Amino acid sequence: MANQIQFNAGTKPTRQYDIDWLRIILIFSVFLFHIGMIFNSWDWHVKNDQQYKELRYVMAFLHYWRMPLLFFISGVGTYYALGIRSSAQYLKERAKRLVIPLMAGVFILVPVQVYIEKASQFDSLIDFYPHMFEGIYPSGNFSWHHLWFIAYLFVMALFLSPFLSFVRSVRFRNFRTWLEKRVTRKLGLNLILIPLVLSQLILRPFFETDTHALVDDWASFTFSFIFFVSGFVLLSSRIIGEAIKDQRWWYLGESVLATTFMFLAPTLFSEGATTDIAWDYAAMVVSWSCSITAIGFARKHLNIDSSFRKLANEAIYPFYLLHQPIIVVLGYFMVQWNIADGVKVLLITLSSFTLTVAIYWFLVRPFNVTRIIFGMKPKRSKEHAYEERKAILIPTSSIQYPVSSDLVI
Numbered sequence: 001m002a003n004q005i006q007f008n009a010g011t012k013p014t015r016q017y018d019i020d021w022l023r024i025i026l027i028f029s030v031f032l033f034h035i036g037m038i039f040n041s042w043d044w045h046v047k048n049d050q051q052y053k054e055l056r057y058v059m060a061f062l063h064y065w066r067m068p069l070l071f072f073i074s075g076v077g078t079y080y081a082l083g084i085r086s087s088a089q090y091l092k093e094r095a096k097r098l099v100i101p102l103m104a105g106v107f108i109l110v111p112v113q114v115y116i117e118k119a120s121q122f123d124s125l126i127d128f129y130p131h132m133f134e135g136i137y138p139s140g141n142f143s144w145h146h147l148w149f150i151a152y153l154f155v156m157a158l159f160l161s162p163f164l165s166f167v168r169s170v171r172f173r174n175f176r177t178w179l180e181k182r183v184t185r186k187l188g189l190n191l192i193l194i195p196l197v198l199s200q201l202i203l204r205p206f207f208e209t210d211t212h213a214l215v216d217d218w219a220s221f222t223f224s225f226i227f228f229v230s231g232f233v234l235l236s237s238r239i240i241g242e243a244i245k246d247q248r249w250w251y252l253g254e255s256v257l258a259t260t261f262m263f264l265a266p267t268l269f270s271e272g273a274t275t276d277i278a279w280d281y282a283a284m285v286v287s288w289s290c291s292i293t294a295i296g297f298a299r300k301h302l303n304i305d306s307s308f309r310k311l312a313n314e315a316i317y318p319f320y321l322l323h324q325p326i327i328v329v330l331g332y333f334m335v336q337w338n339i340a341d342g343v344k345v346l347l348i349t350l351s352s353f354t355l356t357v358a359i360y361w362f363l364v365r366p367f368n369v370t371r372i373i374f375g376m377k378p379k380r381s382k383e384h385a386y387e388e389r390k391a392i393l394i395p396t397s398s399i400q401y402p403v404s405s406d407l408v409i
Contacts, residue, residue, distance in 0.1 A: 075231025
């Protein structure tokens, strides 16, 4: 086909290590964020008796950009992992890496968390299971809790799949060339704020609250999807990647200004409605500018390899799946102990991290069955792995940039 980009499978790409490191850091930040949820003033599954309102400022700041950035880097991972797959092959791979862990988590991991929250209503976890389909959480028992991120990624894959032929076309390459000329100008990536702001302006009146339930969460979903597509289109460009690195200090300055304005909004405006509007739109700028800043500094300082990177990058998906139920269970018991809150934080953090890593290392990592259930690739011979990897890469000089093909999280 004349309008399709031709790929040379013999060219060897270089892995994009900074994206791996960002992914690792972000998943660990999710772990720490959920520890913080036990002690801050927001509603969560398990709460300490003494709660600290001061935590909300740090956690609000993290809340606005850590998950959008995860969608961002999932987008670029998706671009490189597409390879030469057809739409059907792509969706089959997505179902294997996303739907299987999602279903397993919904039936194995999430019920433990819901039971802990409603332990007074049931004699045991076994007694809870026959009731898990009775209503939708929080009033009912059925939920996907922290696995909403995986569900959203799969729906995004469904939306993306009809456009795979366009992604491989000369028209897409020309579009990205046109985009490169505009977004590589100083702070030019703020162009993406236009669809981000417009999406919320249109959808927020109808979907005001972030529910993570998909069916009534289209404002939040669209916001995340724009980040996902932005990663897919922007970070797969070497030229744009270099511009982000070169302009990282500019985006850092923008992040500081936007964050300062967001937190000062309640004192700058007397009317509550005006304050809310100012806060919400400043938060969008925080989401975008902090994400670009993190990518820029990671590209400058974290594009390095190590044996730990390889080990951690393989572990983060199972770690994400496992960490929250473990935090909820251990936190449920430890918050009841008559010890200082600082000691509780330390004990919950260390014990949750240790148990999560131990379950991964001894029960998930060694066995192909559990590897597949937790979204990992099965162990294969070195020869098979090499041939499979060579078959899915897209190494053409006009579009290639260092590859990170782990597209899940």
